[in-house]
Amino acid sequence: MSKLNREDMIKWLQQYVKTVRTTEEFRDGMAEGIWISGEHDYEFEGNIMYAYYSEDYKNRTFGVLNTWEDELNKRGWYSEWHDAGTVMIYKD
Numbered sequence: 001m002s003k004l005n006r007e008d009m010i011k012w013l014q015q016y017v018k019t020v021r022t023t024e025e026f027r028d029g030m031a032e033g034i035w036i037s038g039e040h041d042y043e044f045e046g047n048i049m050y051a052y053y054s055e056d057y058k059n060r061t062f063g064v065l066n067t068w069e070d071e072l073n074k075r076g077w078y079s080e081w082h083d084a085g086t087v088m089i090y091k092d
Helices: 006-013 068-072
Strands: 034-038 077-083 086-091
Touching: 006 034, 006 086, 068 077
Parallel strands: none
Antiparallel strands: 034 086, 077 086
16 A cells, blocks of 8 residues: 555545544644544444544554554554544654
8 A cells, every 4th residue: 555645645534534634724733744533423444433532442542443543554644632532643
């Protein structure tokens, strides 16, 4: 799988996430990242992607669905919580 630049990654994310913005649009956001909501029940393969307070340690790492994070990683990106309702996605 090839690594995606930010523009292509945003297009790919829009298949799963309704609102996708750049981190520059977020207050105090770092440059070159992508900003999405962690509060919405966005799904990947029938599972909620982000669940900040989840205790499902088998399928999630720090509340992020492992299979979703794997897909991001394949494209050269990773998730990072900003707070319980905000996720930033940055390039590896």
